[in-house]
């Protein structure tokens with residue numbers, strides 16, 4: 001089931017070094033690139049159907065097409081390497097194992113959108129990843145792939161790495177821009193969208209690491225070759241991070257569209273220790289959980305996930321076995337999102353704090369039945385009433401656990417469990 005497009009160089013010894021990467025084709029697309037018109041590159045990427053791999057799945061080429069023409073302002077590219085969503089660990093493989101693939105992608109994107117300045121925004125905790133990435137950028141400058149004349153062509157490109165200070169909300173694209181500008185990472189109201197007014201008020205494209213790293217293959221082999229993988233509307237391959245209760249957790253590159261359970265069984269070795277499946281988080285902590293029955297019919301693509309009322313997200317799949325306490329899982333989830341709220345919107349700042357107090361009360365065995373309904377009500381009242389979707393990234397999955405595993409929450413507030421919990425203390 002596994003394929004090797006993005007991960008083709010991951011197993012090479014020193015594949016992150018320019019010399020080895022070049023022997024395996026790195027920067028091989030540049031002559032073709034500069035012989036094309038920028039609009040032709042955008043059309044090729046549109047035709048490939050590549051969708052943003054940061055979570056929302058917006059078509060990359062379409063986004064690039066939103067840039068206004070002739071503004072006289074510089075155009076910026078920001079590469080989102082924040083990767084802070086719990087259960088998501090795909091981009092760091094690219095940053096460490098094949099950073100030149102991403103730099104080549106940056107050159108392709110920059111040429112297509114007419115940008116001469118890229119900022120790579122990387123989460124503060126990625127210490128070794130920053131080192132690896134900066135070393136590759138230094139090599140690329142030295143070899144003339146970045147700088148005044150990219151690969152000898154009349155095209156200038158500067159690439160700057162900007163380290164975050166460790167805030168999940170700075171992965172939200174406008175929080176990210178604020179942070180690069182040196183301000184608090186608080187998301188902006190949209191519109192205007194960044195393509196029109198982004199970094200320093202200039203047109204800006206923000207794309208995920210994996211989206212950008214997918215470009216060299218598309219340019220080299222063409223849109224049709226990319227579309228040969230995946231489904232009609234969810235083309236290509238994806239780096240899936242599979243974690244939780246499986247025998248073989250890890251990062252696997254797979255075409256989109258495969259049945260989820262088959263992947264769990266055949267690729268990740270199935271539920272560990274011979275236990276039974278209780279649920280699957282399909283694409284990072286912010287995606288609604290799937291029950292075993294739902295997991296049987298869902299496939300790993302944007303459409304099937306939507307049909308199952310969840311999201312493809314970042315491809316971070318978490319398998320939950322029968323021993324998982326869903327109430328404590330939800331406590332953990334709310335704790336994280338409350339902690340990461342930037343605080344500018346009242347429903348998020350206060351609402352998530354209120355939800356945390358309630359779930360803690362339930363876990364302590366002091367909850368009442370009305371608390372579970374109140375949690376559901378809060379989900380409805382917080383969601384989509386804030387500047388960004390951080391709060392929805394909490395309420396959407398929380399609602400799914402409350403509805404699909406309601407019995408467990410009810411048991412926590414029933415007489416028996418409350419008494420048992422009190423006696424335990």
Ligand SMILES: Cc1cc2nc3c(=O)[nH]c(=O)nc-3n(C[C@H](O)[C@H](O)[C@H](O)COP(=O)(O)O)c2cc1C
Nearest residue numbers: 052053054080082083084171172173206207208211
């Ligand atoms: C709270 C929050 C955190 C996010 N974190 C990330 C992240 O770490 N990396 C990422 O690429 N996108 C993240 N996103 C999505 C970005 O806002 C944006 O959609 C993405 O970077 C666009 O790139 P793409 O179109 O290539 O996916 C986050 C969104 C939200 C609301």
